[in-house]
Amino acid sequence: MNLRRILALTKKELKKTTREPAVLFLLIIFPIMITFVFGLAFGGIGGGTATSFDVGVLNLDATSPQADWSLAFVDNLTASEVFVTHAYSDNDSGHSALIQGDLDAFIIIPEGFGDSVASYYGSPLDPSAWTNSTIELYVDSGSQMAVSAIPPLVKEVLMRTLFGNDAMTIILPVEIGNLGLVESSALTQWDFMAPGIFAFAAIFMTMIVAQTMTVERDEGLLKRLRTTPASSADYMISQTVSYMIIALVQVALVLTSSFVIGYRPATGIAGVAFAFVITFAFSLVAVGFGLISATVSKSAESATGVSFVFIMPQMFLGTFMPLGGATEMISKFIPSKYVTEAITTLFLRGAPMTTPVIWIDLAIVSVIGFLLLAIGVILFERYGSR
Amino acid sequence: MSESAITITNLTKRFDDITAIENLSLEIGWGELFGILGPNGAGKSTTVNILNTLLKPTDGSATVDGHDVVYDPEGVREVIGVCPQEPAFYRFLTGEENIILMGEMHLVPSDVLKERVKTMAEKIGMEDHIKRRSKDYSGGMIRRVSMLMALINNPKIALLDEPTVAMDPNSRRAVWDFIRELKAQGKTVILTTHYMEEAQELCDRVAIIDNGLLIEIGSPSELVEKHKVKNLEEVFLKLTGKKLREAV
Numbered sequence: 001m002n003l004r005r006i007l008a009l010t011k012k013e014l015k016k017t018t019r020e021p022a023v024l025f026l027l028i029i030f031p032i033m034i035t036f037v038f039g040l041a042f043g044g045i046g047g048g049t050a051t052s053f054d055v056g057v058l059n060l061d062a063t064s065p066q067a068d069w070s071l072a073f074v075d076n077l078t079a080s081e082v083f084v085t086h087a088y089s090d091n092d093s094g095h096s097a098l099i100q101g102d103l104d105a106f107i108i109i110p111e112g113f114g115d116s117v118a119s120y121y122g123s124p125l126d127p128s129a130w131t132n133s134t135i136e137l138y139v140d141s142g143s144q145m146a147v148s149a150i151p152p153l154v155k156e157v158l159m160r161t162l163f164g165n166d167a168m169t170i171i172l173p174v175e176i177g178n179l180g181l182v183e184s185s186a187l188t189q190w191d192f193m194a195p196g197i198f199a200f201a202a203i204f205m206t207m208i209v210a211q212t213m214t215v216e217r218d219e220g221l222l223k224r225l226r227t228t229p230a231s232s233a234d235y236m237i238s239q240t241v242s243y244m245i246i247a248l249v250q251v252a253l254v255l256t257s258s259f260v261i262g263y264r265p266a267t268g269i270a271g272v273a274f275a276f277v278i279t280f281a282f283s284l285v286a287v288g289f290g291l292i293s294a295t296v297s298k299s300a301e302s303a304t305g306v307s308f309v310f311i312m313p314q315m316f317l318g319t320f321m322p323l324g325g326a327t328e329m330i331s332k333f334i335p336s337k338y339v340t341e342a343i344t345t346l347f348l349r350g351a352p353m354t355t356p357v358i359w360i361d362l363a364i365v366s367v368i369g370f371l372l373l374a375i376g377v378i379l380f381e382r383y384g385s386r
Numbered sequence: 387m388s389e390s391a392i393t394i395t396n397l398t399k400r401f402d403d404i405t406a407i408e409n410l411s412l413e414i415g416w417g418e419l420f421g422i423l424g425p426n427g428a429g430k431s432t433t434v435n436i437l438n439t440l441l442k443p444t445d446g447s448a449t450v451d452g453h454d455v456v457y458d459p460e461g462v463r464e465v466i467g468v469c470p471q472e473p474a475f476y477r478f479l480t481g482e483e484n485i486i487l488m489g490e491m492h493l494v495p496s497d498v499l500k501e502r503v504k505t506m507a508e509k510i511g512m513e514d515h516i517k518r519r520s521k522d523y524s525g526g527m528i529r530r531v532s533m534l535m536a537l538i539n540n541p542k543i544a545l546l547d548e549p550t551v552a553m554d555p556n557s558r559r560a561v562w563d564f565i566r567e568l569k570a571q572g573k574t575v576i577l578t579t580h581y582m583e584e585a586q587e588l589c590d591r592v593a594i595i596d597n598g599l600l601i602e603i604g605s606p607s608e609l610v611e612k613h614k615v616k617n618l619e620e621v622f623l624k625l626t627g628k629k630l631r632e633a634v
């Protein structure tokens with residue numbers, strides 16, 4: 001093993017990353033692109049901006065003598081800043097807009113809405129004297145966020161319409177204490193996804209490693225190196241070091257891109273440094289899987305396909321995709337899950353560096369990384385390099 | 387320094403039920419330019435690949451500068467320069483970077499390396515192209531760069547496996563001159579080739595191999611005289627029963 005040879009081979013590999021368009025795209029441009037695309041799509045711009053919903057309103061009580069109540073309700077919906085209201089003149093066009101995804105929800109204020117409110121104020125303590133009416137609320141079932149957030153928010157606006165701001169200050173014998181999730185409403189979906197992007201970007205190194213090894217084998221480059229005094233250890237170490245360096249660059253790129261679109265992790269310098277360290281360790285996993293893919297592949301093309309056997313589970317079970325039930329269980333066997341978990345703990349939950357789970361995650365990723373790398377090197381040396 | 391540059395003793399190499407070389411024995415002296423000739427599949431490349439430590443013999447032994455190819459492959463790799471039949475190079479690197487990389491593998495001192503690349507590139511007619519990316523090279527340029535990659539470590543023994551295949555006449559002449567200069571520097575050169583005029587022009591001695599067996603050895607002029615023919619190509623035809631074109 002010789003440091004000069006390792007450095008020369010590492011330099012060669014890094015030159016490839018900047019000079020081969022496909023490699024440059026996948027390892028450098030893709031992480032930046034995916035951060036911007038997902039950040040824009042999921043509310044990353046100006047992180048902390050409250051989410052708003054497009055709500056269609058059909059007011060069937062707009063021309064009744066008691067129309068002031070329904071008009072006030074619509075005004076309050078608009079004034080809440082959570083809803084962007086769109087007036088509809090009939091039921092069909094509102095439903096059509098909802099089905100086509102133009103609206104998050106559609107509200108129908110019934111005829112007699114104003115009469116109901118007036119009857120309440122006529123006899124506030126006698127429900128039998130009230131004229132009841134029902135507001136119909138339709139929510140886009142495709143949006144989990146809309147389903148869970150819109151009904152209580154509409155109810156809150158309704159209460160404000162009926163009782164004014166006093167509705168919030170009615171004294172009750174039982175009350176709910178202050179919520180622990182301070183400023184939780186300021187989080188966007190991007191805040192939940194961003195920690196997963198770090199592992200997501202690094203996962204694709206598996207494909208590049210697999211392609212590199214098969215190309216170097218098929219084009220006789222490995223043989224050529226074998227006729228020089230360079231050892232297999234020089235070569236393997238240089239490959240690993242190259243991809244560790246690339247992993248660090250990827251973390252820096254994802255962080256910088258996230259910052260540009262307004263993402264602010266709830267952690268300090270130490271937390272950010274930890275993200276570098278755990279992604280650094282994760283690069284061993286990527287190289288290990290890459291070597292295994294190259295071992296069983298006859299060509300660079302098949303190496304690309306085989307590498308996806310390792311890439312796909314990590315993408316879907318270990319990054320930012322929501323998990324539950326069986327997938328949650330399976331994800332325990334996916335290395336990228338531990339990277340995302342640790343970074344989420346720091347970046348989203350703002351956990352301190354003393355939190356045991358992040359160190360356990362780092363230990364798991366490191367151990368799996370070294371194991372996979374060892375297995376990859378042994379298999380490639382024995383069966384894949386000739 | 388060992389007595390002979392290369393000693394091959396009863397070397398045999400089998401691939402499953404195919405015998406590529408059988409009982410081959412050769413002694414190649416220091417400073418000799420030695421040609422290994424033979425039809426396709428005769429065992430030329432197998433012999434070279436055993437000498438460069440890529441293959442292990444099934445039986446027999448071979449030493450390069452006294453280093454056994456099986457027991458001391460590291461020692462062998464220190465003293466050889468290998469130009470493979472299929473030129474292997476990194477397309478994304480320039481010609482110069484490819485050559486320097488090989489120099490780094492042999493731990494050629496950095497200050498010597500750049501100067502040596504420059505001098506060698508001039509000698510082989512690549513000085514105007516050496517800083518271009520290899521992916522843009524013609525076939526002839528690739529072969530010349532491949533040759534420089536093999537020789538950047540200033541090896542005692544150069545193993546050149548068909549270095550002039552698919553080269554235009556001018557490039558081939560440039561490589562011939564380069565090989566002659568290697569010999570003038572006192573290096574031992576092992577050359578496999580399909581071009582009989584190349585062997586006749588360059589080699590001190592040639593070995594003709596067919597079906598893994600050594601069928602003739604000697605200097606080109608000795609062989610021509612011995613077989614009472616006009617040139618080496620006719621010797622080849624007489625011994626192997628194959629025309630050169632069929633052989634290639």
